[in-house]
Amino acid sequence: MRLRSYHTIGLAIITLLMTASTLRAQESVTDSLTVRSIFDELALIKEGEGTVFITQSPDIAALVHNRPTLITKDDLQAGYTYRSGYRIQVFSSNDTNARSTASHRAQQLKDAFPEIETDVLYKAPFWSVRTGSFVTREEARDFINSLKGRFPAFAREMYVVPSKIKVPL
Structure with missing residues (x-):
């Protein structure tokens, strides 16, 4: 009891x-x-x-x-755990040049937003790029608007996806 x-x-x-x-x-x-x-x-x-x-x-x-809306790399310095959250998928493809395109886009994101975690992922046969760690879908949607403004060339490919995110301890 x-x-x-x-x-x-x-x-x-x-x-x-x-x-x-x-x-x-x-x-x-x-x-x-x-x-x-x-x-x-x-x-x-x-x-x-x-x-x-x-x-x-x-x-x-x-x-x-004091809960952060966007979890940055600095927030994770002391350690982290995983939980359900949201990330922004910026690219996904299985074309022959998908690996190099994914690496290029990830570098563009890292240059524009160095404090935000960006990953190139491979799950056969797709290469993808995901960025950010958001606790709620609304927070991810807010950030995706700034990404689309910064990168209009591939704004149509961006969308919010449920994902495991790193959360500071």
Whole structure:
């Protein structure tokens, strides 16, 4: 019985953190709009709705507020683990010159965004290039727009793919 309650608490915390990231991704940041966390949102008093009181460690709130949207190479220096996330596929082909094209595109990405992890992958018979490590699909979509603006020649080939990503420990 005790193990089940720890499991339930763990799932509640994970759900809370994922909901917070979704809320933050949906809010647009402008000069007139402040970004609120899930905790701030729950604590708002709304007419006709109940009141939520949150008692929590400040460490939990700090984790929600400080979670990176794009995980860079510097974030991974202290070590990392893998989790489900999203990457941007920039190239995929099985043409005879696919290997050299993949290497060329990967180098272009590394030159333009040196802080972002870019990989050339081979899964027979396809060569592909994937970049970035994103926790949510929305974050990947936001970044893909800047990639398409920077590389319009192959913008039509770019799309978000579910992938295992490296996350800092």
